[in-house]
Every structure is written in C-alpha cells, then in structure tokens.
Amino acid sequence: MTRDAEASAPSAEFLAAIRKGDRRSLARAITLIESAREDQAEQGQRVLEALVPETGNAVRVGVTGAPGAGKSTLIEALGMHLVEKGHRVAVLAVDPSSPVSGGSILGDKTRMEVLSREANAFIRPSPSGTSIGGVAQRTRETLLLCEAAGYDVVLVETVGIGQSQIAVGGMVDFFLLVLLPAGGDDLQGIKKGVVEIADALVVNKADGPTADVAERTRSDYANAMQVIRSLSPTWQPPVLKASAKTHEGIDVLWDTVLDHRARFEQSGEFDARRRRQSRDWMWNLVEDGLMGAFRANPGVASQIAALETQVEERETTARAAAQALLDRFLRG
Numbered sequence: 001m002t003r004d005a006e007a008s009a010p011s012a013e014f015l016a017a018i019r020k021g022d023r024r025s026l027a028r029a030i031t032l033i034e035s036a037r038e039d040q041a042e043q044g045q046r047v048l049e050a051l052v053p054e055t056g057n058a059v060r061v062g063v064t065g066a067p068g069a070g071k072s073t074l075i076e077a078l079g080m081h082l083v084e085k086g087h088r089v090a091v092l093a094v095d096p097s098s099p100v101s102g103g104s105i106l107g108d109k110t111r112m113e114v115l116s117r118e119a120n121a122f123i124r125p126s127p128s129g130t131s132i133g134g135v136a137q138r139t140r141e142t143l144l145l146c147e148a149a150g151y152d153v154v155l156v157e158t159v160g161i162g163q164s165q166i167a168v169g170g171m172v173d174f175f176l177l178v179l180l181p182a183g184g185d186d187l188q189g190i191k192k193g194v195v196e197i198a199d200a201l202v203v204n205k206a207d208g209p210t211a212d213v214a215e216r217t218r219s220d221y222a223n224a225m226q227v228i229r230s231l232s233p234t235w236q237p238p239v240l241k242a243s244a245k246t247h248e249g250i251d252v253l254w255d256t257v258l259d260h261r262a263r264f265e266q267s268g269e270f271d272a273r274r275r276r277q278s279r280d281w282m283w284n285l286v287e288d289g290l291m292g293a294f295r296a297n298p299g300v301a302s303q304i305a306a307l308e309t310q311v312e313e314r315e316t317t318a319r320a321a322a323q324a325l326l327d328r329f330l331r332g
Contacts, residue, residue, distance in 0.1 A: 009046055010043070010046055010047045010050055014028075014029075014047070015047070015050055015051065018047070018051060018145070018148060018149050019051070019054060019148060019149065019150070020149075020150075021088070021149045021150040021151075022149075023122055023149075026122065026145060026146070026149045027124070029044060029047045029048075029145050030044075030124060030126075030138075030142050030145055031044075032044030032047065033045070033047075033048065033138045033141045033142060033145065034126060034138045034142070044141075047145075048141055048144060048145060051144070051145065051148035052144070052148075054147065054148040055144040055147040055148050056147060056274070057147060057152065058090075058143075058146070058147045058151055058152050058153055058154045059152065059153045059154070059173060059174070059257065059258075059261060060143065060154050060156070060171065060172040060173045060174070061153070061154070061155050061156070061172055061173070061174045061175075061176060061257060062155075062156045062158065062168035062169065062171070062172035062174070062175045062176065063075055063155060063156065063157050063158070063176045063178060064157075064158040064168060064175070064176070064177055064178070064194060065177055065178030065179060065180075065204075066180065068180065069178040069179060069180050069204055070178065070180075070204040070205055070244050071157050071178050072093070072112060072157065073204075073244035073245070074178055074202070074204050074242065074244040075091055075093075075112070075115075075155050075157055076112040076114060076115045076244070077242075077244040077247050077250050078155065078250055078253065078254065079091060079112070079115045079118075079121055079155065080114060080115055080118070080247075081247065081250045081251065081254060082153050082254065083115070083118050083120050083121055087120070087152055087153050088120045088121075088122075088150055088151045088152055088153070089115075089118075089120065089121045089122070089151060089153045089154075089155065090121075090122045090123075090124070090143075090146035090149075090151035090153070090154045090155070091112065091115070091121070091122070091123045091124070091154075091155045091157065092124050092126070092139055092142055092143060092146070092154065092155070092156045092157070093112075093123065093124070093125045093126075093157045094125075094126060094139060094156070094157060094158055122146065122149075122151060124142060124146075126138070126139065126142070139156060139171065140171050140281060143156065143171060156168055156171065156172055169197050170277055170280055170281070171277060171281075173260075173261060173264070173270065173273065173274075174199045174200070174257050174260055174261070175197060175198050175199045175200075176198065176199065176200050176201075176202060176253075177194055177195060177198040177200070177201045177202070178201075178202055178204050179201055179202065179203045179204065179217065179221065180203070180204065180205065180217075181203055181204075181205055181206065181210045181213040181214040181216075181217045182213070182217055195225075195228070196228060196231075197231065198237055199235065199237055199260055200237050200238050200239070200240060200253075200256055200257075200260070201221055201225070201237065201238075201239045201240070202239075202240040202241065202242050202249075202253060203217045203218045203221070203239070203240070203241040203242070204241075204242060204243070204244055205243060205244070205245070206218075206241040206242060206243045206248065206249065207243035207245050207246050207248065208245075214241050215241060217241075218239050218240070218241045221239045222238075222239040225237060225239060232264070232267075232269060233267075234263045234264070234266075234267045234269065235260060235263055235264070238256060240252060240253055240256065294325075294329055297328070297329050299328045299329070299331070299332075300325050300328050300329050303324065303325060303328060304325065307321040307324060307325060308321075
C-alpha cells in the first residue's frame with residue numbers, strides 16, 4: 001500500500017463505530033460517499049470496501065407512488081411498527097432536486113418527526129440530483145453502509161414523479177406502490193410502467209370518510225391486476241389497504257413483505273435477484289465512468305459545442321454527430 005493510500009485508509013476506530021451502529025459515524029461515512037469532492041468520495045469508497053463483508057443481511061423495501069399518496073407517513077407508520085417489534089430501521093428518503101437550482105427540500109426528517117426520535121431508527125434524506133429514476137446516485141452505497149451498521153430493515157422512498165422511479169427496483173427485495181383512494185377512471189394505464197414491476201400495491205388513507213372509497217379502489221385494482229402477468233411464477237402481487245393515520249393494515253403489509261421473502265428464498269429467486277442487481281449495478285457504474293471519460297476527453301470536448309449547434313440547426317443528423325464524437329474518442 002502506498003503512503004497516500006495509507007493516509008486515506010479508514011481508521012479501525014471509525015469502522016468499529018459504524019459496525020456498532022453509531023449514527024454519527026454512519027452519517028459521516030454517508031457524507032463522504034455522497035461528496036462531490038473526489039478525495040472525500042474516494043475515502044467513502046474505502047470505508048465501504050472495508051465494510052462490504054457486513055452487508056447484505058437487511059430486508060430492502062422500496063416505496064414509491066404519486067405525490068400526495070402519503071408515502072412518508074406510511075413509511076413512518078411502518079417504521080414505528082418495526083421498531084416496536086425490535087427491528088433497527090433505516091429510511092433513505094430521496095428528495096427531488098430542482099432542475100433549475102439543483103437544490104432540494106430535504107424535509108423527510110420533518111415529515112417523520114416521531115420515527116426520527118427513535119434510537120433504533122436512522123433517517124437519511126438526500127437529493128436526487130440528476131440521477132435517473134428519482135434515486136440518489138449513491139443510494140445503493142448508502143444502503144450497504146446502513147446494513148453494515150446493523151440496520152436489518154432498509155426502506156427506500158423515491159421521488160415518485162412519473163414512471164422513471166422504477167429504478168428503485170434495481171436495489172430492493174420488495175417494491176411497494178402506494179396508491180390514493182380514487183375512482184375507477186384512475187385505473188387507466190394500469191398495464192404500464194411501475195405497476196408491472198410492483199411486488200405489492202397498497203391503497204393508503206383507508207380511514208374516516210375515505211375508507212369506503214379506499215376499499216372500492218383496492219377491489220378495482222385487485223381485479224385489474226389479474227390481467228397483468230406476474231414477473232414471478234411464485235408470486236401474484238396483492239393489493240392491500242392501510243391507514244398511516246390509524247396504523248390499520250400496517251401489520252398485514254409487513255407480513256406480506258416477509259411472505260414474499262420466504263417464497264423467493266425457497267424458490268431461489270431471492271438470491272438470483274440480488275445477484276442480478278449487483279451485476280447490473282456494476283455495469284451502470286461502468287457506463288457512468290465511460291460517459292465521464294468521454295466528456296473529459298480533450299478532443300471530444302472541443303467538438304461538442306459545434307456538433308450540438310449543427311444538430312440544433314439541422315445541418316447534420318444526431319446519429320452522424322454522435323458517430324463523429326465517438327470516432328474522435330476512439331482515436332484517443
């Protein structure tokens with residue numbers, strides 16, 4: 001190991017603190033992972049590499065849904081239920097970044113006030129930035145750090161805008177779609193997008209004046225799901241209902257997650273999914289690295305602006321411009 005590598009290697013004390021579940025040390029490690037500074041990000045990677053053997057033991061649940069569906073309140077209710085059952089719960093809440101300023105609200109600790117006060121809960125909001133799918137660029141690595149810190153359940157809340165949030169399916173064991181009580185007309189498009197890859201659907205806010213509407217919505221979606229081919233021969237995604245306000249149905253929701261895991265472990269699909277996710281993640285990082293190297297290439301960088309203008313002015317085709325950039329990159 002070189003002197004520089006030794007200097008940037010994480011201390012044994014720091015790693016031990018993370019393994020013991022020290023939240024301040026975990027937060028510091030996540031900050032390093034998310035840092036835009038190359039030296040700090042490299043430190044974060046060294047921490048993660050040292051802790052990899054301690055990862056992989058948590059139940060990973062992704063939660064998505066349209067804005068206003070009550071994802072945060074449902075996650076808090078589920079988190080409290082799990083903490084009461086003796087689990088240690090980490091919530092990775094990805095806030096939307098402004099396409100103009102790049103800033104984000106980062107308000108999940110405010111929205112989950114009760115859960116954030118629990119000693120066995122850890123809530124980490126992070127901006128989505130420019131990451132595809134509404135999932136922060138380093139969320140996968142943050143998830144692993146939480147597992148190394150002893151959190152046995154990790155809940156990942158996505159931005160929930162459009163259908164691109166399905167990227168969360170590439171990092172979790174169970175993918176939950178949260179729905180609002182609504183009329184039958186809202187079933188249009190059910191065969192598209194995120195519904196097809198959900199492991200379960202839950203109609204939230206099934207309480208008070210919306211209780212009856214929630215049940216009708218649940219029944220309508222359950223009927224519609226019958227015509228959607230399941231991605232697994234051992235699992236037909238159920239449609240549940242719950243109330244984050246009264247906590248009714250939260251226990252059934254968690255039992256569904258455990259039932260799904262048990263069936264997938266028995267069929268071998270659980271291990272296959274985890275392996276496929278790791279492999280896909282590696283190639284995603286390769287693609288990101290190649291794009292970075294491509295744009296940083298001096299020859300490519302010098303031609304980008306001119307070729308973009310030519311494409312905009314219809315002086316050349318997008319394919320021809322792309323090929324010109326690729327040819328320049330390959331020449332070195």
